[in-house]
Amino acid sequence: MSAVQEALPAVKGSRDATVRRFALTDSIFHGMTRAAAILVLVLLGGVAISLFAGSWQALSTFGFSFLTTESWNPVTEKFGALAPIYGTIITSAIAILIAVPLGIGIAIFLTELCPRPLRRPIGMAVELLAGIPSIIYGIWGLFVLAPFLQTTVQPFIISVFHGIPGLNNLFAGPPYGIGLLTSAMILAIMILPFITSITKDVFDTVPSVLKESAYGIGCTTWEVTRRVVIPYTRIGIMGGVMLALGRALGETMAVTFVIGNAHRISTSLFAPATTISATIANEFTEAVGDLYTSSLVALGLILFVITFIILAIARYMLMRIDARTGA
Amino acid sequence: MSTAASLHQSRKRRNGVMMTLCVIAAGIGLAWLALILGALLYKGLSGVNLAVFTEMTPPPGDAGGLLNAIYGSIVMTIIGIIVGTPIGVLAGTYMAEYGRFSKLTTVVRFINDILLSAPSIIIGLFVYELMVRPMGHFSAIAGAVALAILVIPVVVRTTEDMLNLVPNALREAGTAIGAPRWVVIRSVAYRAAMSGIVTGILLAIARISGETAPLLFTALNNQFWSSNLNAPMASLPVTIFQFALSPYEEWQQLAWTGALIITLTVLALSIFARSLTGRREDK
Numbered sequence: 001m002s003a004v005q006e007a008l009p010a011v012k013g014s015r016d017a018t019v020r021r022f023a024l025t026d027s028i029f030h031g032m033t034r035a036a037a038i039l040v041l042v043l044l045g046g047v048a049i050s051l052f053a054g055s056w057q058a059l060s061t062f063g064f065s066f067l068t069t070e071s072w073n074p075v076t077e078k079f080g081a082l083a084p085i086y087g088t089i090i091t092s093a094i095a096i097l098i099a100v101p102l103g104i105g106i107a108i109f110l111t112e113l114c115p116r117p118l119r120r121p122i123g124m125a126v127e128l129l130a131g132i133p134s135i136i137y138g139i140w141g142l143f144v145l146a147p148f149l150q151t152t153v154q155p156f157i158i159s160v161f162h163g164i165p166g167l168n169n170l171f172a173g174p175p176y177g178i179g180l181l182t183s184a185m186i187l188a189i190m191i192l193p194f195i196t197s198i199t200k201d202v203f204d205t206v207p208s209v210l211k212e213s214a215y216g217i218g219c220t221t222w223e224v225t226r227r228v229v230i231p232y233t234r235i236g237i238m239g240g241v242m243l244a245l246g247r248a249l250g251e252t253m254a255v256t257f258v259i260g261n262a263h264r265i266s267t268s269l270f271a272p273a274t275t276i277s278a279t280i281a282n283e284f285t286e287a288v289g290d291l292y293t294s295s296l297v298a299l300g301l302i303l304f305v306i307t308f309i310i311l312a313i314a315r316y317m318l319m320r321i322d323a324r325t326g327a
Numbered sequence: 328m329s330t331a332a333s334l335h336q337s338r339k340r341r342n343g344v345m346m347t348l349c350v351i352a353a354g355i356g357l358a359w360l361a362l363i364l365g366a367l368l369y370k371g372l373s374g375v376n377l378a379v380f381t382e383m384t385p386p387p388g389d390a391g392g393l394l395n396a397i398y399g400s401i402v403m404t405i406i407g408i409i410v411g412t413p414i415g416v417l418a419g420t421y422m423a424e425y426g427r428f429s430k431l432t433t434v435v436r437f438i439n440d441i442l443l444s445a446p447s448i449i450i451g452l453f454v455y456e457l458m459v460r461p462m463g464h465f466s467a468i469a470g471a472v473a474l475a476i477l478v479i480p481v482v483v484r485t486t487e488d489m490l491n492l493v494p495n496a497l498r499e500a501g502t503a504i505g506a507p508r509w510v511v512i513r514s515v516a517y518r519a520a521m522s523g524i525v526t527g528i529l530l531a532i533a534r535i536s537g538e539t540a541p542l543l544f545t546a547l548n549n550q551f552w553s554s555n556l557n558a559p560m561a562s563l564p565v566t567i568f569q570f571a572l573s574p575y576e577e578w579q580q581l582a583w584t585g586a587l588i589i590t591l592t593v594l595a596l597s598i599f600a601r602s603l604t605g606r607r608e609d610k
Contacts, residue, residue: 022507029509030425036417037426037435040483043476044438047449050456105352113346114353122357124601129360131530131597132590133537135564139571139586140363143370143579189359196356220342243444250446252540253568277448277540284455284544300452304445311441319437 047304055298057291066298072263072279074288079295081302083263087273088303090180091255092248094269095187100241102188103195110196111203111229112221123200130193138257141186142178146258150177154270172268178260181269186254191244198243202236202321203229239317246311250303252277276303364590371587374580379588384550384566387575393585395552396566399467402554403546403562404536406471411478412528418479419486424512427491436487443480450476451541459545467553467560470546477538478531485527489520522603529600533593539564563589 058079059066069080110123154175161167206229214224230237260272261282274282276299287293378392385391418439422432454473459465493516501511517524547559548569567585570578 022510026507026509029512030421033417033421033425034431036414037421037431039414040418040435040439040442040479043479044442046457047445047453050453051449054452054456102352102356105349106356109349109353113349122353125357125360128594128597131533131593133539133564133593135537135539135567136367136586136590137363139567139582140366142571143583144362144366189363192356192360220338222342222345223338225345246444250448252446252448253564256568257571277446280448280452281540281543284452285547297452297456300449304449307444307446307449308441311444312437315437315440 051297051301051304055294055301057294058298061291062295066295067302070263070265074283074292077289077291079292081276081295081299083265084274084276084279084299085302086265087180087183087259088249088275088277088306090269090273091184091187091259091275092245094181094184095191095248096241096245098185098188099192099195099244103192103244104199104237106192106196107199107203108225110200112225123197126193126196126200130197134190134251134254137186137190137254141182141254141258145185146177146182149182150175158270169267170269173266173270175270176260176272178258178272179268179270180259180266180273183255183259183273183275184269186258187248187251190251190254191248194244194247195240198240198318199233199237202233202240205236205321206232233321235317236321239314239321242310242314242317246307246314249310250277250307252281256281276300367583367587367590370580370583374584375587379581379584383552384561384570384581385577386550387573388577390577391581393563393566393581393588395549396561396563396585397588398552398554399546399549399560400536400563402556403467403471403474403542403560404532406468406556407474407478407535408528408532410471411475411531412482414475415479415482415527415531416486416524419483419490420512422483422487423490424508424516435483439480439483442476443484446540447477447538448540448543451544454541454545465545465547465559467546467556467558470542470560470562471556473541473545474535474538477535477541481531481534482524482527485530486520486524489523489527490516492523493519526600526604529596529603533596533600536596537564537589537593539568543568 062069062079066079066081067085068082069078070082071078071080072083073079106126110119110126114122154171154177157171158173158175161171210228210232211224214228219227255275256278259274259278261274261278262272263274263279264271266273280296280300284293284296287296378390379394380392380397381394382390382392383395384393418435422435426432450473454469454476458469458472462469497515497519498511501515502508506514542562542565546562546565548565549559549561553560563585567582567589570585571582573579
């Protein structure tokens with residue numbers, strides 16, 4: 001009896017201590033996780049601030065004309081971003097034009113036509129291909145695709161469109177193999193797995209009841225896809241396309257191999273050109289002088305702003321379709 | 328023929344045409360990707376021999392291997408993972424456990440998704456401004472930090488997703504026997520979500536082991552063996568980039584072989600990662 005009474009305060013004391021220790025360790029852990037979450041925000045803020053600080057010299061020297069000048073001359077230190085911006089937008093736009101119809105076609109094939117036992121393997125193969133590093137596509141483009149285009153496809157197209165006004169400018173010049181069109185093709189094959197797997201995922205969110213009722217009134221597979229599945233998933237597909245566009249705009253290595261790194265704007269799709277990321281990758285370590293380096297960082301800032309806007313729109317769209325399937 | 332019948336015919340024809348186009352699209356896409364992998368295997372395999380794994384990168388026109396580049400890639404990947412994983416797991420833990428319904432979580436999720444697909448060359452520029460410029464020289468540690476920044480968003484995303492899948496009843500059971508919240512997270516939630524979190528880390532390794540752009544002006548490159556973290560270090564992707572664009576046949580062959588090594592590593596990692604979660608889903 002007395003032993004118990006003596007022991008009680010000790011137990012009570014150690015219980016209090018334990019509770020206090022638990023509360024302390026818990027708040028430490030809570031604080032650590034919160035700090036890590038805030039660090040993610042700090043990272044993106046840090047990227048924006050450091051790019052802005054690094055490009056300040058170039059932006060204050062050239063002002064707004066940096067965006068509208070084509071010349072890029074390290075000797076006279078005159079820098080303008082128009083040619084890389086042009087190359088970036090043209091290659092990404094053509095890549096999207098090639099990859100979107102192909103990607104949606106493959107997604108329709110996988111969800112509607114493919115024999116069931118093949119669905120999982122093909123779907124998985126597509127997802128695995130999305131993870132292959134871009135340098136692999138670059139090396140393939142340089143050693144396999146570019147020589148092939150140079151010796152067979154490009155001379156043929158040039159001779160076919162030779163006499164047609166308009167098109168002869170688009171497909172003009174000696175067939176280098178490398179250039180805008182080759183880069184766009186490499187980008188297209190790179191983003192194809194992204195578009196396919198996102199489109200397939202949003203197609204899978206269509207309630208079977210909707211599709212079955214359309215089949216029930218006698219619609220063909222194409223009509224169900226065109227009138228039910230695609231309208232229902234439009235936002236998701238757009239989100240996926242924007243996400244792929246963000247990838248294409250910022251893609252560095254695959255393009256650097258095959259773009260040709262020429263700072264000029266040419267109407268011909270066969271001409272060598274450059275993109276923002278390829279310019280940075282090619283010239284950054286060799287840049288002499290602060291203004292040169294600063295101009296390259298300014299290119300990075302432009303790319304950051306463009307991709308940030310595109311990716312934000314993409315995420316917003318994908319969040320909306322997520323919210324709908326969750327409801 | 329009546330109009331109804333001809334309408335039926337034209338609808339059927341249109342369906343046939345469109346579905347054929349879809350099959351052709353799938354054919355083109357898969358054939359194209361198969362061509363790339365085929366060329367990679369064909370050109371890469373012919374250069375695989377013991378020297379690739381035991382000798383240093385050669386000077387132009389000489390035979391040699393990729394040992395220093397492989398070593399550099401492994402070292403920087405490991406440091407990148409060691410630095411990036413704890414931050415990513417902790418941030419994901421906050422989003423799924425402490426702050427599941429807080430405004431901060433919504434913002435972090437949005438920003439994290441943007442970081443996930445931000446161009447990696449931008450991260451390279453960031454680390455250049457952050458570390459290389461103040462230190463005055465390129466270094467392996469700057470390259471590893473750049474890779475760590477790429478690891479974080481991948482790990483955050485998978486950790487949050489996997490912890491959200493853990494049933495609340497498990498957490499409540501832990502809390503009911505008096506365990507404080509962080510003990511519940513550590514011994515219940517982490518344990519239940521373990522294979523998913525590991526999958527995220529493996530996918531992060533797969534992602535960074537092929538990254539070239541963020542290393543170009545952080546770790547630079549090094550033709551010789553170097554284990555000094557404060558000096559430029561070779562890496563497999565940057566070496567491939569340099570060798571592939573060179574005019575020397577030996578270098579180009581090594582570039583193909585290096586490309587094959589990276590691709591097989593990345594594919595093996597992603598298949599292994601998927602098999603971890605795949606097994607769980609089947610249960």
